[in-house]
Amino acid sequence: MIIARTIAEVRKCVAAWKKEGQVVGLVPTMGYLHAGHASLVDRAAAECGKVVVSDFVNPTQFGEGEDLQSYPRDFAHDCALLEAHGCDLVFYPEVSEMYAEDAATYVEILSEMPKQLCGKTRPIHFRGVCTVVSKLFNIVQPDRAYFGQKDAQQLAIIRRMVRDLSYGIEIIACPIVREEDGLAMSSRNTYLNPAERQAALVLSEAVFLGERLTEAGETDAAALLAAMRAHIEEEPLAKIDYVSAVDGVTMMPVSKIEPGVLVAMAVYIGRTRLIDNFTVGGTADDC
């Protein structure tokens, strides 16, 4: 596995692969990799001749007071996981390699879409995500890029960006990977102390409750969300940011639960903000 710390090295490797006619897959990550990331790499390795994984804690998607400084990192562990899952090149740049001191160009969706859900409390987050993913697309020029369904709004926004900016890249969504007890895998789970780790189960429990109610025929979004919220509110360590039902493409609120609706939540467990979601009827790109 090649470890590339510069954009130039990545370009050189990918150019050589493309000359060979290889299909190139990209898995953008912020590192501290877990089984959720591994599932993305597995799928990329199964579908692409060459797999590039970026491992970069992107500062432009963190707002003031967020966890940029404390975001967990373990590159040695990441490398071991990536090598075991068939990654061909890991791109591990310094911040200075990715952003000039006076960098000021941003990619942004100027609609209501990035203002919904996580965008309400993280106003610059998706601008930072679009900008760094755009850069990664320009550096790697992949045929396919793999994103987790756990970050459902991010996925929808990347799809919209790809369409609007005419990127010729196929976006593949992979399902949420969960711990045995249900908690959605997240690098941020490491922030949780034992009591919080237990309390964090209210997210997946609310997701499973929502899925059961939906399967049982609940079509009223307000009723569904009220039931999910009520469950979360039973947990003293949990504080709801949002529990919402939105159109799975536009991210705009819906009142009726039907196939394609995304039911998503963000919940603080202590000081740690966690997210989880499900899509009614499943997602088109489940692997």
Place this chain on the structure above:
Amino acid sequence: MIIARTIAEVRKCVAAWKKEGQVVGLVPTMGYLHAGHASLVDRAAAECGKVVVSDFVNPTQFGEGEDLQSYPRDFAHDCALLEAHGCDLVFYPEVSEMYAEDAATYVEILSEMPKQLCGKTRPIHFRGVCTVVSKLFNIVQPDRAYFGQKDAQQLAIIRRMVRDLSYGIEIIACPIVREEDGLAMSSRNTYLNPAERQAALVLSEAVFLGERLTEAGETDAAALLAAMRAHIEEEPLAKIDYVSAVDGVTMMPVSKIEPGVLVAMAVYIGRTRLIDNFTVGGTADDC
């Protein structure tokens, strides 16, 4: 010469060329081509195995009350010129091929740079330019792209965008091409009636005056600009938008004239807004 009206056709052609190992050059234009555009195509044809020219009047770079509707078009003439200058593919899309009805993703430089010079009166112009050029880069994935020095601020902004978004594309600047009497070539010159066409010479005259004064040793920007403005103000049909001296990279105003300084102007001749400029010491990429 291939005429491609869809993004898919362009991608298919370029992919085939890249498989052959061809170097691909892109010349983005808004059509109604003149000798200035031809010089860009000539240079691209000299340096690249395959030349793509886009011919698209991009609505997102026109503000309200600007000349989107009246912007001149003559695709038959464009094709004849392009074929004669060695263009391999002209991309001539409908607006609906380039922009979905709900397209909302923009590429924008969030610094003072796009607010200077033309940005003062055209606040959304460079956002539209960056967005469409970004799309063209993503569609064509050229090795090199060619821009005219006449649109000096656009050129500087594209260079900054390419750097900030990590596009692996070499940006080539080509010098201003002028009519025999000095007027910088522009598709908008067609708006001028005979009296205005004569009056429009104050722009190039002011540029030449500025160049002469600079060569004679004038280093005070205020004095230089005052002399240039005074010349333009002698013409009753002319109304100055701006005559400015700025850093050639950042577009920020300077007080001292030295190599690398861009001296640029926008002047209304009747209702037609024309631009012209020179760079002290010439530009690095002059061809």
